[in-house]
Amino acid sequence: MSTKTRACACSDCPLRKNPTFRAFEDKEIGFVETFKSGELNAEAGTSILAEGSNSAHIYTVLKGWGYRYKSLDDGRVQILNFILPGDLIGLQGAVMDEMGHSVGALTDMLLCVFERSKLWNLYSKFPALAFDITWLASREEQLLDEHLVSLGRRTALERIAFVLLLLNDRAIETGECDEGNVVFPFTQQHLADCLGLSLVHTNKTLRKLSDRNLIGWKDQRFVIHDREKLTAMAKYEYPNSAPRPFI
Amino acid sequence: MSTKTRACACSDCPLRKNPTFRAFEDKEIGFVETFKSGELNAEAGTSILAEGSNSAHIYTVLKGWGYRYKSLDDGRVQILNFILPGDLIGLQGAVMDEMGHSVGALTDMLLCVFERSKLWNLYSKFPALAFDITWLASREEQLLDEHLVSLGRRTALERIAFVLLLLNDRAIETGECDEGNVVFPFTQQHLADCLGLSLVHTNKTLRKLSDRNLIGWKDQRFVIHDREKLTAMAKYEYPNSAPRPFI
DNA sequence: CGACTTGTTGATGTACATCAAGGTACGTGG
């Protein structure tokens, strides 16, 4: 299960040390401190938000990996996106009235908890932060667009090359890695559900990539051996690396 | 080509007559009038925004159909979503610095033009409108999520049933129809590019649906003959019909 | 001038053969 722990001050938020994220003004940090209502530790494998629910909270990820997904009633699952530090969770539930998707934790996660009811307050008092939220929503849209191209028009080989590159780069950017090695905390089944492929076919295709010596992936440690070939194969380009807001 | 025409007042905006859209306060309308910099008539078949560009404008659709898409350099195309009245175009370009997708017009379209540079002004002076933009971004995300499930986990038959239902309902909601008949201004090729299918397979699958007497589609006129069966087949549910903001 | 061919083009429809991806089954190793 998940447990709440005492909140740490936003001013020493571990994410602020990462140059990927934009600097905040003191006033903004001050406000976010009042906006924040606590922290949440979600254990690997637990569920954070459920489709159809209308949670009273929004979350920012401070540590760990998660994933957004939807399921059909006959058991089919589609992973919509992976979630990494800096990502915002539950905005849909806050803005509309119901979550259209579920969120699960892949690793132990540390989340910052905000009251949905105070969101309006943020919009009226800190337009810069409101703008940041819009930025985050736009970026999510951009990732979804790219993912849609994968599922609709890329072959299995291209798809896999593409997500692996993307997840590799996102993991590095947000610091979710470990002595030069990127740690992928998900199984081939997760990848398959993300890419709309069967487990077996995902496995065969992954084999092809490592047989050709483009990647290595063993015991959750992932390495790219030949980025150039992989990039060309996937028609990949890393999306937007501008200084990035988060709340 | 496309031509600019004299703007009509936001207070008699045709969309406001449609109960689907939320009512605005006078102050809000007043502001939107100053935010609006004109109108744009885009002819069917023309391009409105191009991937990679950074347009100085954002648009709201007043009339007509369009589509968002991305293409790979070898000619493969993925339609990300269709665009209908009330939809916002170009937010990505305004918030990030570059459009990640292109936008094309399916029919003649009437667009409201806003200066991207004034967007910040909107955020600082009218938090309610800023919130509306976030709402629109969230709804787009919801549609994309659903579309991802289609491409990843639904069969061709289910996918087609699903988009047809969705487009039918969206068209009715926004009034883009004509004497009880819904007008679909796109070709089977557009559908194929939207659903990640080949043209031939799209055609065969559409035949199946009309052979089973679930739908009718001829000369751009679309009808649902058996909504119940179609809905069950697609695992379809119309997303969020709450009173809906637009700018 | 209007009416009647002819050619062109874009959307749709259908028939194959082919192939990429799926499903089941049964391995291994931690």
Place this chain on the structure above:
DNA sequence: CCACGTACCTTGATGTACATCAACAAGTCG
């Protein structure tokens, strides 16, 4: 027991090829 690996067969979707049908333009003839 669960994640990964591999073999074998099946199937859903693709690609090519060609036919139909309506819309439209050009040219021809009465």
